[in-house]
Amino acid sequence: MTARAPRVPGPFDTIPDESATERPIVPPGRHALLGHLRASIVLVILGMLILGLGYPGVITAFAQEVTPLTANGSLVSYNGTVVGSNLIAQNLSAPWLFWERPSPVDYNSFNGSPTLLGYSDPALYNETKAYMQEYGPYAVNASVPEILVTVSGSGLDPDLTPEAALVQIPRIANVTGLSMAALQSLVNANIVPPLLGFIGPSYVDVLHLDLALEKILPAQYRSS
């Protein structure tokens, strides 16, 4: 039995199992075309039942049993009511809160994904400047990280780099009267480090940060 090929190929062997399982013992037949049509239609119907409904049905049953929280959108509750999803950005642009990255689709997935300006398009310069004007003046003695004033791929990015959160502290301190040090330790306490130290970046989930901030905000700024 010479199943394994030698380094230099020898004369071509016949393939035993090719002939064993699949010899053309039947000629196409007179109604081959109708047969193919039937097979094609049944294939689609089977596909709908097994691949279209059965497969996601089984996985859904599994997910709802094992991970009901994430399977239903990773919703976050605050004081007993749902206020958002762990994974989806929302509009948090109140002067006393940490802001998300800008979203041309208004943090609404139903508006589609944002179409971004080209890398070499002069309009990108103007757009970035405009976002800078919105976010920038509050950044005292600091430079604004690009990530805070550019659009993400989804328009729904719920996270910021630690720097992009820290740069917003002077604004929040100015509006609310909270101390810079208190806000700084709040951000530092909410930094999610890379998984196992090397998978993913360090980041801050903005909604979580703001929910933590809510607890120390002066009463007039609290949402609930």
Place this chain on the structure above:
Amino acid sequence: MSNPLSLIGSYLDVSIVFALVLAFAPTFGAFMGRVFMNRPTFGEGVFGPVERGIYRLLGVNPRHSMRVREYAVAFLLSNAVLILWVFLLLMYQNQLPFLRTSGIPGMSWDLAFHSASSFGTNTDFTHFVTESQVTEGSLLLGLQVEMFLSAGAGLAILAAFIRGFVRKDGTIGNYFVDITRAVVRILVPVSVLGAIVYVLLGLPQTFATSVSFHTLLGPVQTIPLGPVASWQSIMLLGSNGGGIFAANSAHPFENPSALSDLFSIALMMLIPFSSPFAFASAVRRKGEAFPYIGTILIVFFIALALVIVGQLATNPQLSPIQALSQNTFYSAGQETRFTLPEGALFQTVSVYANVGANNMAIGALSPIGQMSMLFGMFTQSTPGGVGTGMGYLLTNTLIAIFVGGLMVGRTPEYLGKKIGRQQIGWSASLLLIHPVLIFVPLVATLLGGFAVLPTTGVGASAHTFTSVLYEFTSEAANNGSAMGSVYVNDTTLWFNVVGAVVMLVGRFFPMLAMLMISHHFAVQSPLPPGPGTLKTQSFTFMIYLTLFLIILTALLFLPAIALGPLTQIGAGG
């Protein structure tokens, strides 16, 4: 940049994932080869009876092997029935008695034509916003079925192509057996495993379509839900790439963490990077995988390096802005939760394996990165889509051997089969239809005024030109990734109809050509290798094949690259 150690460290996780998949590829490839060649495989006791049941329902005799004409008819008919069904489903999706999503109307005929063709040809280029234009019934009973069956059709055609090298009775297999085995033994088991992992990684998985709540500041936010984990699994495994959300794998529900990003990379790589080993196992020449995987890796690493280098550079356009700090690891279009290597490897694998999923905005990529993406869709074979990618690579190889044989005076033959006029004719037509399908619609679109380049600067117009070029390239290569431009509305009647035709021809003509090549090999009796046989299992041949592929592609497409990405670089991009 400030900490070079963390810079190197951030490549660790992607390197481990890449190496693990490559280490597993020979094993999985050997399994695929056994599936292709109708040999018994792992799990025979389960798969065998299931398949026999399916053959019964289909009315197919699995022992009947088809000649090329019958195979092609079965293949085309099956795909036509599938695409027609989804076309009708999308047009009348609001009248389905169940699985409707309230408020979503039926699609216009041209959008339905584009969408049904797109998913049926394994392209998954979307001209719709899934969340607000596709009902749950269309997703599950239409598009998801197309995702499985189009990937299965790709594997079936590869199996039929490979049979040409091992058979001598003039038959190339049974299409319905091939697609059934591919779906039952490869796509479904891996999809189920992948979906379970995705569920554990925190992707939504529910039949509810949305959930609403009051945000922290008070207004109502509605977020879409759905069976995301199961969708994402087959979307990436089958090199489909059409997201259940418009933002695709940049959407936090499709790709919630760095870990899910790494898993997605592995899932996309699995079949395309195993295909050379599947071929080698099918023809029982283990060493034959070496030149192919080598060629794929060389081209792929060059492409990946270009994308990363492009993103690491600061954008000179934004440099004049006071107080803006350009972090080299993050720029516009990227998501915070992925590091640059995680984002770039995902994106490069996605385009090079013809998946077309996005985890960053390609429109915001550096011009050199865009060039790299375009190159992958021009070759379609490094490693290319499920099944078809290996088919394109074999076709390129046939031409390379033919040309090489002429240069050094050797008999043009491969695995004991003579490469004659017929095989070269079909191979050449298969390769030449690709630029035709890209450039004819591109020129017609620009001359006809269906896309107007902006006059606000060379950078803007070159970027818009690139995005139209990208659109037709993506459709012709059945890739499905989109670059997008704010100046072009590609959801018009023109783009829908022309795009659909480009996708259909770009998919089915090359596949028929592969079947014809296979036929002309399958009627030959294999010859024993003589002194004139070119040794393909060598380092020299691998380098030759790589250079051949790069030069051939560059010759065909350099003018387009010059007008698009290179002009953007020249404009200071």
